[in-house]
Amino acid sequence: MRAELYLLGLPPKLLHRLLMTHVFSLADLLLCPNLAQVLHLPEEEVLSLLARARNLQESPPPLVHYGEERVATGLRELDMLLDGGLVPGGMYEVVGMPGLEAAGIAVRAAVSLMEKGRKVLFCDMEGNFVRDMVPASLTPLFLYTRLSTHSQLSRLLTSFDSLLPTPPFLCILDGLSTLMRCLPFTDYSYDRVHKVVETSLRLQEVANRTGAVMLLTNRYTLTGSGERVALLGESWSQTLVARVEVERGQEGVVLRVRKAVGWEVQGEVVAYSI
Numbered sequence: 001m002r003a004e005l006y007l008l009g010l011p012p013k014l015l016h017r018l019l020m021t022h023v024f025s026l027a028d029l030l031l032c033p034n035l036a037q038v039l040h041l042p043e044e045e046v047l048s049l050l051a052r053a054r055n056l057q058e059s060p061p062p063l064v065h066y067g068e069e070r071v072a073t074g075l076r077e078l079d080m081l082l083d084g085g086l087v088p089g090g091m092y093e094v095v096g097m098p099g100l101e102a103a104g105i106a107v108r109a110a111v112s113l114m115e116k117g118r119k120v121l122f123c124d125m126e127g128n129f130v131r132d133m134v135p136a137s138l139t140p141l142f143l144y145t146r147l148s149t150h151s152q153l154s155r156l157l158t159s160f161d162s163l164l165p166t167p168p169f170l171c172i173l174d175g176l177s178t179l180m181r182c183l184p185f186t187d188y189s190y191d192r193v194h195k196v197v198e199t200s201l202r203l204q205e206v207a208n209r210t211g212a213v214m215l216l217t218n219r220y221t222l223t224g225s226g227e228r229v230a231l232l233g234e235s236w237s238q239t240l241v242a243r244v245e246v247e248r249g250q251e252g253v254v255l256r257v258r259k260a261v262g263w264e265v266q267g268e269v270v271a272y273s274i
Contacts, residue, residue, distance in 0.1 A: 005029070008052055008197075014039050026053045071169070071213075074112025075105070077271040081257040082242060088169070088211040091204060091239050095218040095230050096246035101253075102217040105246065106172045107133050109215070113170055114138040121168040123147050123156065126175030143168060150179045150195070160206050167210040173203075174217045177231035196232060200239040242266075 005015055005025070021038050023029050030053055032038065036046045072085040079085050086092065094102040107130050110120040114134075121143045122130060134142050143163060147153050153176075161167055180196055207214050220228045230236070230243075237243065245256040249270065256268045 008049065008056070010049075014041075026057050029053050030057070071113070071118070073109035074115070075109055075271070077255055077269045078105070078109065078244065081244065081255060081267045081269060086170075086213045086215075087241060088213060089207050090241040091200070091207060091214040091216070093216045093218050093230075093232075093237075093240050093243045094246060095220060095243060097220050097228075102219065102246055103130060103172075103174045104133075105244075106174065106215055106217055110142070110170055110172060111135070111138065114141040117141070118169040119143070119166065121145070121163060121171045123153070123171065123173045124175070125153075125173065125178050130174075147179065150199075153179060153199070154202075157202055157206050160212075161210060167212055169211075170213050170215060171207075172215050172217070176216055177218055180232065196236055200236055204239045 005018060005023075010018070017039055018024075018029065018032075021032065023032050023038075029035070030050060035050070036043050039046065039049075041049075070082070070084040070087055072079045073082075082092075094105055096102045103126075107122070110122065111134060114120055115138065119141050122145070124130070124144065124146045125148070127146070131142075131144050145156065147156065153173075156163075160171075176199075180199075203214050206212065216232075218230050218232050221231055222228055241259070243258045245258065247254045247256065251270050253271045254268060255271045257266050258264065259266045
């Protein structure tokens with residue numbers, strides 16, 4: 001049930017305080033006495049938090065419904081880890097340390113899908129300008145857009161259905177964490193984390209409605225203690241079908257997949273064909 005709490009966009013330290021007080025769900029939160037003392041927050045911020053919790057209880061986000069169909073990406077090792085390919089309507093993430101080719105893997109998958117007649121939308125948020133990687137013969141199926149603000153992304157999602165005669169099958173969001181880092185954030189503000197959750201739910205809603213696959217690239221960063229964490233944070237992972245980790249090993253590029261249930265490593269392979 002703690003996934004409900006992630007939807008509130010709470011910073012990790014506040015979420016930890018709730019869990020330590022045995023608050024594991026929205027219902028627990030609404031019944032928790034002395035919440036201002038538990039969270040060490042002003043009363044007005046607690047009232048705002050409780051209002052968001054009630055709204056979520058009354059109007060929960062739509063459930064994700066995945067079919068049996070899987071569409072092969074054409075990258076042999078990736079398809080093997082994903083049990084045959086991508087599920088229409090699902091959200092996936094490719095994440096690696098800076099310098100590893102998460103965007104390159106996404107584009108290779110896109111090219112393979114376009115060769116099968118699938119339409120692709122590439123949202124460039126980091127200035128990678130990957131159009132040169134797409135063969136000229138496939139450009140009619142490839143829509144490229146450069147996004148530099150979160151409001152541009154919001155407008156794109158609003159008009160997603162009309163971007164092409166039919167919505168793209170694959171939407172690659174390259175570098176979403178770059179946009180999120182530009183949002184305002186203070187120690188006791190929910191703005192950034194809440195916006196991450198809000199964005200993930202909006203992407204999920206568009207994917208569900210259109211049957212498109214959302215494929216995001218992300219990167220790891222190191223904490224002061226040397227722990228490796230994804231820039232978009234753990235609240236983001238609640239809407240993913242799977243996270244594909246990219247790592248450079250002694251034998252080549254290593255792909256590792258973590259699936260939504262439990263987030264343990266579900267498979268690992270050295271990717272010779274990538």
